[in-house]
Amino acid sequence: MKKPELDPIVADIAPTDSALTPYDEQHVVTYTRLLQAESEGADWREVTRIVLRIDPEREPDRAHNAYLTHLARAKWVTEQGRLFRDAGSK
Structure with missing residues (x-):
């Protein structure tokens, strides 16, 4: 995973996919702030x-x-645990 942007452009609605998306990876900092x-x-x-x-x-x-x-997506990502673990490992 690439290093997340600090202030990426935010869509009107967050993804609802059942898997992590490139948008999720790009918005790690946004999710953390929320x-x-x-x-x-x-x-x-x-x-x-x-x-x-x-x-x-x-x-x-x-x-x-x-x-x-x-916020719901940030919680989902956290519950999955994978995104933040992957973000810190690279």
Whole structure:
């Protein structure tokens, strides 16, 4: 796996594939930031603005959907355990 980008462009909806995707590999840092923000109790609007770079005031539905789908994917990736283990091994 290539080194993940620090600030990749985020899609409106995260993947839902049953296997890891190139998008997942590219967004390791994004997923980590989302999980950390959730564990700290951060407001989803602030997280969306900072991490996903979507303005929740201008595009509330898009922002919320992107947040929910990416957070769910981050949790799925973590539960699978494989992505973060692979990311640190190369």
